[in-house]
Amino acid sequence: MTTFTAWKFDSIDGADRAADTLKQVRSEGLVKVEDHAVLTWPADADRPDVKYEHRDDARAAGWGAFWGVLFGALFFLPLIGAAAGAAISLLNKRMNNVGITREQLERIGKEVGPGNSALFVVTSDRDLDRMAERFRGHEATLIATNLVAAEAAELRQAFDA
Template identity: 85%
Template structure:
């Protein structure tokens, strides 16, 4: 099962530090990371900065489009008003394919703002217990996931603990 998760951090560098842990977990073979993106939003900036993980050109094109639609609709297009409607419809289609609801998208848009950061991850084939253990102490908040309730609670506790 493909899993989408979004973590919010109360610091601008929190998501970068969690991404470093994610890379280590991936290299240790505990999780298959399809792709991820790190969003940082300095307190004095008008909009966030986004860094993508691109491993090869074929995947980069597909995931680049996905991330572009996601971040564009959530953080950039609302600034231009009605023209955002078509992009939001396209985003809803992509998000349904990944298993993310409109409510989760709304939560992301409302909770991630200046002075914070977020890690967006698409994974599959994971050892949830070991992965959660590696992320203990990162102090992020899980704001969107398509994990089932028990799995989401387990991952949430790892970040809180």
């Protein structure tokens, strides 16, 4: 099953450090990373910086569109009043098919802001128990996932330890 997760870090470099761990976990064969993106938002910046990693050139355009729609609607459009609701509605229609709910999108938009960072990951074929061991010590908040409740609790526990 393909899984989307979004993690918020209270530091600018937290998501980069977790992405390095993710790359290590991937190289050990504990997870297949379809793609991931790191968002950093310096406290004095108007907008975040986003880095994508497209591992599969054949599907890079598809992932670029996915991340573009997600981040564009949440962080780069002028989200004021009715425009915010319209952007979230459009994004919800696109993301609903991959198991990302409107509530999760709204939470991502509210939680991620100046002074922090976030790691967005699309994975498949994972070993959650062994992955959790590698992520202990990364202080993060799971802000969105399409995992079932027991799997999400397992991931939260790994980052909270």
